[in-house]
Amino acid sequence: MAINRWIQSGNYRRSYKEDQTIFATFSEQASLIVFLIFLALVPHMPFMNRQLFRVVDLAFIYTIAVMGLNIVTGYAGQINIGQAAFMGVGAYAAVTITRDIATPLFQFGKTLPFWYIIILLPLSGLVAALVGAFVGLPSYRLKHLYLAIATLAFQIIFTWGVGHSPFLNQGGSIRIARLDFFGTVIKGSKTIGPFFYYFALIVLIIMAIAMRNILRSKYGRALIAVRDNDRAADAMGINPGLTKVYAFAISGFFAGVAGAIFALYNGSVIVESFSLSTSIDFLAMAIVGGLGTMVGSLIGPSFMLFLDPFVEKFSGFAQTIFPSTIDVATAMRPTIFGLIIVLFLIYEPRGLANWWRLLRQYFWRWPFKY
Amino acid sequence: MAYFLQLLITGISIGSIYALAALGFVLIYKSSRVINFAQGELIAIGAFIIYALTVWVHIPIWISLVITILISYFIGLGIERTFLRPMIGQPIISVIMVTIGLANLLSGLVFFTPFGTLPARYPDFLPDPIRFGGLIIKWEQIVGILITTIFITILMWFFTKSTLGISMRAVADDQMASLSVGVSVKKVFALAWATAxxxxxxAGFVxxxxFGLEFGSLTAIGLRVFPVVVLGGLDSIAGAVIGGIIIGVLEQLATGYLDGIVPGGGTGDVFPFVVLIIILLIKPYGLFGTVEIERV
Structure with a gap:
């Protein structure tokens, strides 16, 4: 039976090899390419302004961190309340490596060359991966969800440790030099927005491909096996403890890369960017997007970041109702984000990714109902 | 020596607060395997209700403490009913994340009230501290230890003598088996949250x-529960008490002896969490926790 490779109304994969393919149909491939072309054109659109660039750039950077979180929480089934701290480790690694090793070694002036950034990103990722593996180490002996507590402890120790080390300027702002992209210095809002749009997007695509490939490999399936039933996984020759430690390391790597880009993007790091509430925001993004789905970690951060300005606007409006002693802006954000986490977990635990799936299936089968 | 004793006494009194806060946490974990990340917010809300009753409604503070404990019973029931009941049957990981969302939500709601920014104190209701040799013992500390003792005694009685308490222990032991002998698991979960x-x-009262009613430091006690329960064992009430006191004393000793060495001070805030990570690495089930033995 010949299979229509463009339009399919269901899953026609017949062998394991076919099941491992990333795209079921050519139309999926085509629509992805169209979407990427659209993304590449977005910075040239007339409606793009500075605020919008900031939202989109941050969305890309956070997406990388959330993808890592999704590997640990969505696929390996371990709660991680310290993803922001892992991101912070990456950011501080990038800054201190540049300040204390690379600048004296290579005699960088006021700007950093682009080739150095290419090396710096994976390096910061590696540092964060090592830290991630260390924090995940208790999972070698522990079952259940104790590890959530370890990640929380790490988050607290990280914030405290950075705030108390003179080496890291007591958590205050540490500057990192701006980039020199083949002769163009990335400086000022005119160039930073578009440059980091493309830069973060390309890193994001590379990381997404890496994540997709990790997840469809033997190792990725081991993760899911451990999440679903660690005893059965053990019996099949998978080492559950080691698998979870690896998951933490990979997640740390993603967060570290995101942190390094974040540091370069802002031109400085400050410890407040990597607080416990940021970690919870990441968790919210992963939950809203859909845990354990690739698409979810791509949708979630954008959704939450685009929601943020609306929350701000709404709390500005609500401020007129409340007495001035109450700061509605600080109250509204945790309320709405907490509510979103709870409501999504209760009513749509599979997140926005599930809506996306239903939408796609509707069009696949159209005009039939099922 | 007097310095050490002073730290020890303060540590024990603070540890008894941790023990009190950890009791509720352990009850929830024991009965439903849920790690409750909203304990700190519950502490803060309890403390604020007492303040509102005493200062705004002018009820004597001891009576408002009793009233608040009663109100908290219903708050606990309400939280379980609205947020946790719909999650029955879902994987535990989602339930735990619900408590994270709940913590966020509750802290947001607190900021809608004046308490979010109000640095208030209870009116003085206890006599001056006792001075004994070089030591200073505050009455608040004694009250804290007393309240913890009372709570633990009541809970011990409850778990060994009352039918409901025994059914709670049954649920903690084996949910399926207790369902089959007619124990209402839902009721037990609700009761665990109410007790928590x-x-x-x-704990919020003490x-x-x-230390006064500052929202950040009240919720910080909720975070401090984690080192306590990890040290004591997540599912052990005795562990919560002993762990609480050990962590309280360690924290005070760290503040007393390490703050001078570490630039910036504040070692007491982080030391319990360092202990936590070390315990997880060397003795993951804590001092009194049940070590899981799995047979397939």
Whole structure:
């Protein structure tokens, strides 16, 4: 039976090899390419302004961190309340490596060359991966969800440790030099927005491909096996403890890369960017997007970041109702984000990714109902 | 020596607060395997209700403590009914994340009230501290230890003598088996949350009278519960008490002896968490926790 490779109304994969393919149909491939072309054109659109660039750039950077979180929480089934701290480790690694090793070694002036950034990103990722593996180490002996507590402890120790080390300027702002992209210095809002749009997007695509490939490999399936039933996984020759430690390391790597880009993007790091509430925001993004789905970690951060300005606007409006002693802006954000986490977990635990799936299936089968 | 004894006494009194806060946490974990990340918010809310009743409604503070504990019972029931009941049957990981969302939500709601920014104190209701040799013992500390003792005694009685308490232990042991002998698991979960809220309110009262009502430091006690329960064992009530006191004393000793060495001080805030990570690495089930033995 010949299979229509463009339009399919269901899953026609017949062998394991076919099941491992990333795209079921050519139309999926085509629509992805169209979407990427659209993304590449977005910075040239007339409606793009500075605020919008900031939202989109941050969305890309956070997406990388959330993808890592999704590997640990969505696929390996371990709660991680310290993803922001892992991101912070990456950011501080990038800054201190540049300040204390690379600048004296290579005699960088006021700007950093682009080739150095290419090396710096994976390096910061590696540092964060090592830290991630260390924090995940208790999972070698522990079952259940104790590890959530370890990640929380790490988050607290990280914030405290950075705030108390003179080496890291007591958590205050540490500057990192701006980039020199083949002769163009990335400086000022005119160039930073578009440059980091493309830069973060390309890193994001590379990381997404890496994540997709990790997840469809033997190792990725081991993760899911451990999440679903660690005893059965053990019996099949998978080492559950080691698998979870690896998951933490990979997640740390993603967060570290995101942190390094974040540091370069802002031109400085400050410890407040990597607080416990940021970690919870990441968790919210992963939950809203859909845990354990690739698409979810791509949708979630954008959704939450685009929601943020609306929350701000709404709390500005609500401020007129409340007495001035109450700061509605600080109250509204945790309320709405907490509510979103709870409501999504209760009513749509599979997140926005599930809506996306239903939408796609509707069009696949159209005009039939099922 | 007097310095050491002073730290020890303060540590024990603070540790008894931790023990009180951890009791509720352990009850929830024991009965439903849920790690409750909203314990700190429950503590804060309890402390604020007592303040509102005493200062705004002018009820004597001891009576408002009793009233608040009663109110907290219903707050706990309400939280269980609205947020946790719909999650029955879902994987535990989602339920735990619900408590994270709940913590966020509750803290947001607190900021809608004046308490979010109000640095309030309870009116003085206890006599001056006792001075004994070089030591200073505050009455608030004694009250804290007393309240913890009372709570633990009541809970011990409850778990060994009352039918409901025994059914709670049964659920903690084996949910399926207790369902089959007619124990209402839902009721047990609700009761666990109600008790957790009650003990959190009592802890909030003691913290509030010792350190004042600052939202951040009240919720920080909720985070400090984690080192306590990891040290004591997540599912052990005795562990919560002993762990609480050990962590309280360690924290005070760290503050007393390490703050001079570490630039910036504040070692007491982080030391319990360092202990936590070390315990997880060397003795993951804590001092009294049940070590899981799995047979397939």
């Amino acid at each position: 809220a009650m003990s959190a309110a009592a 913290v509030g009278s010792l």
